[in-house]
Amino acid sequence: MIDFYYWPTPNGWKIGMMLEECGLPYRMVPVNIGRGDQFTPEFLAISPNNRMPAIVDHDVSGEPVPVFESGAILVYLAEKTGRFMPTDAMGRKETLEWLFWQVGNIGPMAGQLSHFVNYAPAGQDYAHTRYANEYNRCLGVLECRLEGRDYILGEYSIADMATWPWVLIAKPLGDSLEAFPNVRRWRQAIKERAPVQRAVDLGSEYRRQAPPDDRERDILFNQRAR
Ligand SMILES: N[C@@H](CCC(=O)N[C@@H](CS)C(=O)NCC(=O)O)C(=O)O
Known part of the structure; x- marks a missing residue:
């Protein structure tokens, strides 16, 4: 247990x-x-x-x-x-790259953006814009990575599980995902998984x-x- x-x-x-x-x-x-x-x-x-x-x-x-x-x-x-993690050396390396990318980039940027969208007093435009831009930049990185791939590593993995929750909430964070068709397709495919629905x-x-x-x-x- x-x-x-x-x-x-x-x-x-x-x-x-x-x-x-x-x-x-x-x-x-x-x-x-x-x-x-x-x-x-x-x-x-x-x-x-x-x-x-x-x-x-x-x-x-x-x-x-x-x-x-x-x-x-x-x-x-x-x-x-x-x-949900490749065991060969290159696959493991790629998993860790994208996992560290999530925990060091899109996660904290989205977390700070959420703070300024939801909780900051009025007049925090500089900070809000800073995190909105960084979040949008990260979505662009993900968009490129997903070109020609179903999932971040090709196969569904912990790299997707780490990243997906922060993309699920893109719209309330103010990003329509309009510019990111690969991200939208990936977000929807994961959303349809029954274990994911149970987790959310x-x-x-x-x-x-x-x-x-x-x-x-x-x-x-x-x-x-x-
Ligand atoms: N780097 C941590 C971040 C976890 C995190 O920020 N958790 C928040 C909720 S989303 C929390 O526990 N906040 C409690 C607090 O701010 O005191 C991880 O990836 O596990």
């Missing part, structure tokens, strides 16, 4: 997609990030960066294995199951219904070293 520390956000969906695609038995443990669950000592022992997703794998010989950072979790699960539905009862109140804003947006 895998404990899946989760809150319904794109970073959470990535891991839900892999768990569902592999049919791994898991138990969802909600981490209410607006309430500050990510700062409990129990959670920090698993995820020292106070971010979800994280997992604890009990299906191992010996002590349960905690894993934090979505890219590391995807590689861990791919190596555990032997699925997971914990939908926890989805935000209202803008964050002052207490939530303080927890989420005023973090400094502790």
